[in-house]
Amino acid sequence: MPLITLLTDFGTADGYVGEMKGVIYAMLPQAQIVDIAHDVAPRDVDGARLAIARYWRRFPLGTIHLVVVDPGVGTSRAALAVKSDGRFLVGPDNGVLSPALLRSDVRVVELPTPPQASATFHGRDVFAPAAARLAGGSPLEALGRTYDAPVLRRTPEAKRLADGTVSGEVITVDRFGNLITNLVAPRGGSVVLGERVVPIVRSYGDGTSGDVVAVIGSSGLLEIAVRDGSAGGTLGAARGTPVLLRPAPPNA
Amino acid sequence: MPLITLLTDFGTADGYVGEMKGVIYAMLPQAQIVDIAHDVAPRDVDGARLAIARYWRRFPLGTIHLVVVDPGVGTSRAALAVKSDGRFLVGPDNGVLSPALLRSDVRVVELPTPPQASATFHGRDVFAPAAARLAGGSPLEALGRTYDAPVLRRTPEAKRLADGTVSGEVITVDRFGNLITNLVAPRGGSVVLGERVVPIVRSYGDGTSGDVVAVIGSSGLLEIAVRDGSAGGTLGAARGTPVLLRPAPPNA
């Protein structure tokens, strides 16, 4: 039985996630559901997209990733099921599934909305049933018609300027307050955030308490951290804050 | 093996939920535990009751719903196991199980408190063992003596006034700040919150950012939402805030 993973921005206290799980188990009593997260910030499609990028291909082939961060529920946005790199994804057509959609081997179908579906809870009435059907062995194409132009959202790319400086930005701030940037694993040079030059070290625990440091994070992206603290809080930085990578001087 | 679902107000960081899970797995290594929520507001019996109303009948027949929102632990309040509509529920006698207790086919027993039970943690020492026994196949009546008059809590009902206005209230505010009311699926008319007349639309994504709208929620109750925002925060509304439904004028 393939795994069904579950990512939402619903929190859990209201019982919405409970309803979705109940729908899946009622359709497929042997289902194996894996909670990824329900504490995505409300309506944070980009935050969810970045999380999915981290985990979706770590799971075994055949896994179904159910994703409901869906501020457009009940509007004309499509509901999708996707097969990509041997895994399935189910969720709204708002770009949240982009990490899987941007691969070359992707297939996408549009899920029909049953007439009795609530206009406010497709997680329960459209997406969870589709995930259960896939886990039960339905082929992707049995779930809906081919869908050609899904919405794609991309992480903004850093730009190389004429003087060799790479101009990037903070793309997300994690629970520790670490600033994850779009600067890919630099081999040297200096990191600049506002007026501050930040040394590149090996790990968060280097330096002394309160030091501002840059590290190469676990996805290969440069992060700015404060030892024993929160870089987001201390430096007043947030998604979109510019971060520069200045080349090392020639004879350094 | 039937599922055991778990709803508490314990959070998870303190390890209380871990203890409960350990007790269940130690008694029944093949148990299938499903987390519903642990982020119910501390002691929020009514919030938990509304969540249970959403999910308890979505799960397969035979499921055991373990519920520990129990501010009266260690006092004279009874500990209950319930069978209703083919599912089991285990939890304190404080009204939190009312969605199942209010059905006609309900059976209720009182769980004895073992002498060695902690007076502060019946979740671990009374309720989790009862859930494990039910999951292992014990009949309800093997767990305790029939209990006749469980505490019932009901959602306040909206009232129809002489002029046709329906006078309701906010019964809970969800994670998105949506105000869930006790007004059942109106077919028209206008929704009034304080000085504000709120249009009824189809889904949260209708209108433009910041608009205050009313929608028919996924349980059939009227909700008031702010597009891309929190109605609870923006409108200063909370559980108990009055909401009126005014009839449409005759020729409208």
Place this chain on the structure above:
Amino acid sequence: MPLITLLTDFGTADGYVGEMKGVIYAMLPQAQIVDIAHDVAPRDVDGARLAIARYWRRFPLGTIHLVVVDPGVGTSRAALAVKSDGRFLVGPDNGVLSPALLRSDVRVVELPTPPQASATFHGRDVFAPAAARLAGGSPLEALGRTYDAPVLRRTPEAKRLADGTVSGEVITVDRFGNLITNLVAPRGGSVVLGERVVPIVRSYGDGTSGDVVAVIGSSGLLEIAVRDGSAGGTLGAARGTPVLLRPAPPNA
């Protein structure tokens, strides 16, 4: 298949826990993963240690407890796998595993760091793979070399003063704001917090709303609680706040 429990301070929204789960399922598709908590306060090694003390021995023999609260990731701190009292634990050598390390029958090995491991995410690259190998049947000694002197952290002990007073302190504050102390189940006397003498009662629900009470908690330690409220908030107490237990007067 033994259970793998998972305790981290990662939150879940960023996808780090999702990555760890994916790594485990990819190595061992039949794995049974049990979430304990991901909402441990960032870098709170002592809070995690106290939670582990609660749950680790409640689980069946053979369970693998995976613990990643690891502010020193990527520094020279060792990565450990432990066998103690029939269970396994995997986590950093920062004292968080002390409840298992302080037993007499403990065996400890140091996990090697693979060259391709990220310096910032040993949860994914070192600890999760070790847990999966143990769950798959690898003996402890196959995972690394014996490690002799793991870091131990202990809860501070209460001290008996010349006049018979026992001088203790708050060791943690739980989600309800209850102050958990290091005073072991007193048989009488009076509890003193600051200027306040606190009566010892049986359970949180004794007294009237707002009362400050002391109870014997579910681990046998004295707790100070506010009925229907938060003792931490109301009394301005936190980890380390002194709490005294004064002996009952001779003829009382």
